[in-house]
Amino acid sequence: MTAPTPDVAPPTWAAPCAAGPVDGQVRVPGSKSLTNRWLVLAALADGPCTLHHPLRSSDTEHMVGALRILGVRIDTSEDDRWVVEPPLERSFTSGVEVDCGQAGTVMRFVPPLAALADGPVRFVGHHSALARPVGPVLDGLRALGVAVDDEGRGTLPFTVRGIGRGRPAGSAQPLEPGRPTVPDAGADSGLVPPALPRVRIDASASSQFVSALLLAGSAYPAGLHLEHTGSVLPSLPHVQMTLEVLDRVGVVVDRPTPTSWRVHPGPVRAFEIEVEPDLSSAAPFLALAAVTGGRMCVPGWPSATSQPGERMREVLEAMGARTELAVGTLTVHGAPGGRLRGVDLDLGEVGELTPVVSALAVVAHGPSRLRGVGHLRGHETDRLTALATEITRLGAGARETPDGLEIEPAPLRPARLRTYHDHRMAMFAAVVGAVAPGVLVEDVATVGKTYPGFDRVWSTVVASAEGGVPSIASAAGDGVSINSPSDGRSKGPAHTELQREEER
Numbered sequence: 001m002t003a004p005t006p007d008v009a010p011p012t013w014a015a016p017c018a019a020g021p022v023d024g025q026v027r028v029p030g031s032k033s034l035t036n037r038w039l040v041l042a043a044l045a046d047g048p049c050t051l052h053h054p055l056r057s058s059d060t061e062h063m064v065g066a067l068r069i070l071g072v073r074i075d076t077s078e079d080d081r082w083v084v085e086p087p088l089e090r091s092f093t094s095g096v097e098v099d100c101g102q103a104g105t106v107m108r109f110v111p112p113l114a115a116l117a118d119g120p121v122r123f124v125g126h127h128s129a130l131a132r133p134v135g136p137v138l139d140g141l142r143a144l145g146v147a148v149d150d151e152g153r154g155t156l157p158f159t160v161r162g163i164g165r166g167r168p169a170g171s172a173q174p175l176e177p178g179r180p181t182v183p184d185a186g187a188d189s190g191l192v193p194p195a196l197p198r199v200r201i202d203a204s205a206s207s208q209f210v211s212a213l214l215l216a217g218s219a220y221p222a223g224l225h226l227e228h229t230g231s232v233l234p235s236l237p238h239v240q241m242t243l244e245v246l247d248r249v250g251v252v253v254d255r256p257t258p259t260s261w262r263v264h265p266g267p268v269r270a271f272e273i274e275v276e277p278d279l280s281s282a283a284p285f286l287a288l289a290a291v292t293g294g295r296m297c298v299p300g301w302p303s304a305t306s307q308p309g310e311r312m313r314e315v316l317e318a319m320g321a322r323t324e325l326a327v328g329t330l331t332v333h334g335a336p337g338g339r340l341r342g343v344d345l346d347l348g349e350v351g352e353l354t355p356v357v358s359a360l361a362v363v364a365h366g367p368s369r370l371r372g373v374g375h376l377r378g379h380e381t382d383r384l385t386a387l388a389t390e391i392t393r394l395g396a397g398a399r400e401t402p403d404g405l406e407i408e409p410a411p412l413r414p415a416r417l418r419t420y421h422d423h424r425m426a427m428f429a430a431v432v433g434a435v436a437p438g439v440l441v442e443d444v445a446t447v448g449k450t451y452p453g454f455d456r457v458w459s460t461v462v463a464s465a466e467g468g469v470p471s472i473a474s475a476a477g478d479g480v481s482i483n484s485p486s487d488g489r490s491k492g493p494a495h496t497e498l499q500r501e502e503e504r
């Protein structure tokens with residue numbers, strides 16, 4: 001057997017090109033953001049908790065690994081039901097190393113738990129995660145009296161020197177005995193609210209800094225009064241998601257201003273919950289219906305949700321597709337020929353949709369401007385540079401702006417696309433490849449961060465368009481089924497470069 005040489009090119013995946021409009025149904029796996037929030041809350045809960053239909057992926061496996069090493073017992077032997085036994089009033093385990101992988105939710109949400117360990121906890125991660133900002137979370141912990149060693153970098157690796165649990169809840173003491181509590185603004189109300197230790201951070205680089213401190217805040221002896229000091233706060237629906245899960249487990253949070261939160265000390269009520277499907281993982285499939293002029297159904301779509309993926313409906317409608325939500329299934333109908341309009345959108349609240357929206361913009365008729373997503377430079381990769389580079393490689397125009405991208409569609413050429421260890425770059429490539437022949441995708445396995453097997457499911461769905469003959473089929477375990485012919489639409493050729501030329 002020959003040893004691999006360092007310059008061997010990574011294996012590529014040939015993104016399948018649709019031969020016509022797709023017509024299918026995909027049941028997507030559980031939400032990453034919700035699974036990891038519920039796991040963190042279960043670790044702090046006052047009794048055993050159960051998660052139904054959690055996501056099993058690299059990000060959630062890293063969260064499970066992190067919590068286990070801190071002393072939380074988690075049974076993940078069943079795919080559909082994970083049971084968590086928290087350590088109750090005991091401090092989390094110290095002297096351990098937490099591997100965050102590539103997960104922003106692990107590197108940001110777990111350090112505030114490590115503050116409740118009885119000594120140091122080291123945090124490390126995947127090499128692609130070493131540039132991702134964590135500093136404001138660490139500064140927040142320092143403001144509460146917890147020592148953190150990060151050699152001034154504000155990134156992985158770092159060590160949180162936990163100071164243990166066991167002080168009475170509501171004791172109005174900061175974590176470290178002897179540190180003065182900053183008087184709380186709520187004291188002006190005349191109601192004499194408890195003095196909560198005040199922490200000011202700039203979360204303009206990631207909403208996860210806010211979510212991290214809010215999730216753990218009620219387990220701190222005096223709670224927490226968190227204030228965001230920066231000019232923008234991205235991904236607001238994710239902060240709303242944090243507030244909603246906290247509310248469901250009985251944690252009291254009030255919001256004196258739109259960018260400050262008072263988390264009152266108190267127990268996290270044990271829970272048994274159903275994890276919603278990941279609507280951001282559904283986004284590429286919805287986009288597939290739009291670019292091929294086909295139809296895609298996603299069952300299990302929540303009637304109300306804080307997931308940003310819900311906003312994909314607005315994006316698709318703005319670009320010319322039609323969406324309808326009926327009896328828990330979202331259906332997207334692409335416009336004939338997959339024709340899409342260019343758009344000018346602020347995606348600041350739904351930044352994680354940007355790669356898929358960029359794919360739509362690349363094949364639209366007319367230029368697009370995507371704004372409000374400067375913070376994507378600190379995601380799995382610098383997503384603005386990565387998208388601009390790969391769009392240019394495909395032959396279309398892309399220009400990075402300080403807070404987004406300008407995209408100019410053009411006839412696309414075959415290309416080998418890089419994914420930069422970024423699951424959503426692979427999803428971007430899949431959507432473009434569905435209508436542009438000859439797209440090869442490097443390291444497609446990177447989708448395992450949030451959607452292991454995405455490429456297999458994708459290929460099954462795209463193949464449903466092949467030959468233009470819809471059939472009833474299902475790929476067991478993949479959650480895929482192909483709709484039966486019901487609407488009599490003709491299955492024309494895929495939305496190819498040639499077809500776009502004709503439409504011009």
Ligand SMILES: O=C(O)C1=C[C@@H](OP(=O)(O)O)[C@@H](O)[C@H](O)C1
Nearest residue numbers: 033206207208234235238351352
């Ligand atoms: O809290 C969360 O679960 C997330 C918040 C967002 O992070 P940013 O605010 O850093 O964009 C989002 O992009 C990420 O995928 C998940």
Ligand SMILES: C=C(OP(=O)(O)O)C(=O)O
Nearest residue numbers: 102103104105352379380
């Ligand atoms: C930014 C993302 O992930 P993370 O939770 O690692 O920040 C994402 O999934 O698009």
